[in-house]
Amino acid sequence: MRDRVSKRILLLLAMALLVVAAGCGGDDDESSGEGKTGGTLVFAGAADPVVIDGALVSDGESIRVITQIFETLINLKPGTTELEPGLATEWEVSPDALTYTFSLREGVTFHDGEPFNAEAVCFNFDRWYNFKGPLQSPSASYYYSAFFGGFAKNESEDLSDPLYKSCEARNDTTAVMTLTRPSASLLGALVQQAFSIASPKALQEFDADAGSLDPDTGFKPSGTFGTEHPIGTGPFEFVSWTREDRLVLKRYENYWGEKAKLDQLIIRPIADNAARLQALQANEIQGYDLVEPQDVGTIEGTDNLKILDRPAFNVAYVGINQAKKPMDNLKVRQAVAYGLDREAVVNNFYGGRGVVAKQMMPPEVEGYADTVEEYTYDPEKAKSLLQEAGLTLPVEIEFWYPSDVSRPYMPNPKNNFEAFAASLNKSGFKVVPKTAPWDPDYLGRVDEGNAGALHLIGWTGDFADADNFIGTFFQNFSPQFGFRNPKLFKLLDDAEIEADRQKRIDMYKEANQLIMEQLPAVPYAHTKPALAFRNDIEGFVPSPTTNELFNTVSIGEGGE
């Protein structure tokens, strides 16, 4: 009697399972390649974009989308850091480096059919220059103010005087930009998506700058330019955006350059690394960025997947805070440099994708010095330097590293830290380990100069210019490094505005030599970050600055 009831229940359970199993079926293949042209490619980034407006973002995911839709006056030759014409075909710099004349490409239209011309260029530059209120904040226009300084009317004393003076549309194809002071890195900086050209009509019609500022709950954008109508000149047009789900782009048929091969490009956010990899393996996505070093082997070992390398464009370094004694003593800093076993770290923790760094910028960037002071691992030398400095061994120092994070230049901070601490302990130091979660605790501490005597961090370049590396680090006093070196500051100041290219390169080379003598930090690695794709995806050209276009990408015949 009891048996029958429970037997029935068991039977029901079994049937339910069968129904579920039978119902699940069908291929979950989500790519539809029809050979070389056409098809949809699904690509995964690590987060949702913030807004599709180059002037108002600084996160990589927004920039990835913006790169497909908008274009800049000057481009980087794909895969390199060389400049080549973009929306501007030629340019002339005045001898005093104050006036830049751009000849613009003809026959270019915006996605809304409006013509691209000098007026559009000047409209965009003026728009940024005239940003008011919350748009002046670095949470919005970081890249603009990082290069151009302040705005027409600075609303904060932390903003410097504006570098930009004016833009004149001399005729449809000539735009003349005037600066308030000379700059030699303008051309290199203009490749950044922050300076991409949007349709003036769309900017105005969809209230790109509109919004209210609630003093406590922040800037509330009210326009729809960057969320529904981002209109540029690029090879892809915006179709739709469902948050945390997908952003859909389609080929722009009237593109002036190489038309996109794909019909559609869908970008979706998948935050977890393991989830991205599994989605690729299941062919739910056909490519993704920010591959974890430990997954590189798995992907390379899988038949239908492949790894693409980006050229190294970053530097990992041990930062030294000279405000914490005895780090203000050069001999002590030299002892640190001799006491770090950089070879061991790069060989063991970078999956074969790193090289030992000798300077605070990668070799690809102009201004890389031919020879600098080098410091091979030598514990005895470190000890004697410390003794020469008059210190009793071991010298106790706080050494900070971030937890909870993997950076392209530092895949596993803890590993790096432990190896470095061990080698320093053999070199006359006594390391006091300290750690904090990367975001925002650790970053905040490093910024304020509260991360001990030594800290692990790095930098990925924004654009191919020495100023973006060593200028950012050492052109002014910063609490992070805690030192003042007037000679170095002046050298970098002068180099930033030197219009003669060769002279400029020489100045940066001199700066790099000075840096490696004075050791405000000890660089230790440059890495090649990796992307992963299905084998049949062709034509993707990785870029050192991570700005890659998808118009050359196609879904091939082979591979599943």
Add this chain to the structure above:
Amino acid sequence: MLRFVVRRLLLLVPILIGLSLLVFIWIRALPASPAVSLLGERATPETIRQIERQYGLDKPVYVQYLRYMETVVKGDLGTTIRTRRPVTDELRERFPATIELTTAALLFAILFGIPLGFVAAKRYGTWIDHASLLASLIGVSIPVFFLAILLKYVFAVKLGLLPTVGRISVLINIDHPTNFYTIDALLAGDMGAFWDVLKHLMLPAIALGSIPLAVIARITRAAVLDVQNEDYVRTARAKGLAPRIVDVRHIFRNALLPITTIIGLQTGLLLSGAVLTETIFAFPGMGTWLVEAIRQRDFPILQGGILFVSFVFVLVNLLVDVSYAIINPRIRVS
């Protein structure tokens, strides 16, 4: 009963005010600010200062709190720092996602857990009983994220039967009036989309529901074993009632009480524990929303989100208490 409900609802007000104050102060006590999170390696003291001023973070805490409450009573929970969208918009997207996921997980746990426990009790001491106990132990012991990755590996990567991430295939387009993707698909009359949404819910539901399933099975088994030895059951059988009626009307109905308690508790746990599942399956629910917000010090999200979750929690608890009285009239809410 009505007085009971009304009193509990009125209690909501001081609870929410107290909580909002607590959350407000707590997150501002955390080191570092949203400024650093926004800019990463690019943050400098100047840029940090500017951003903090933009968000009013340089004002005294009580001033910030009062102004925040001013906007909240108007129904405005503020604007997120990272995405610059109204908190209510994101809440309207995230909450239904979590509800769908939690409901699916609970359904899985209940539909498989109760029968499993019932059968185990009925077949007490046999291999079926032991097997179900073992399954429960495994279900409760396996870490959810590990189970999730394993399920994905087997069913998605290797067998290609189910998807690995998201709520719906990127190749399917439907409108989202409610943000409950199952309902949206039905409203659009798109059965293909509906089935696709269900497929996306299956693995996360199994992963998330594994622990509740194990617990519910065990409790059911214990409750049934307990009840079937009661006098009233023996009386019912002695009366000559059919076994099935005895099982349902007497045994099961009485065993339901502890089971309901457990289900109520599990619901609460599910809502919070879904973070791991959401992360592995890239399922955009409340869990990942709030955890990311903590990491990025996104104050408006934390304030609004926690307030909302507390509100829901109090309501759910109330519902569970009321349901006791319905299931077993002998329990009166005093």
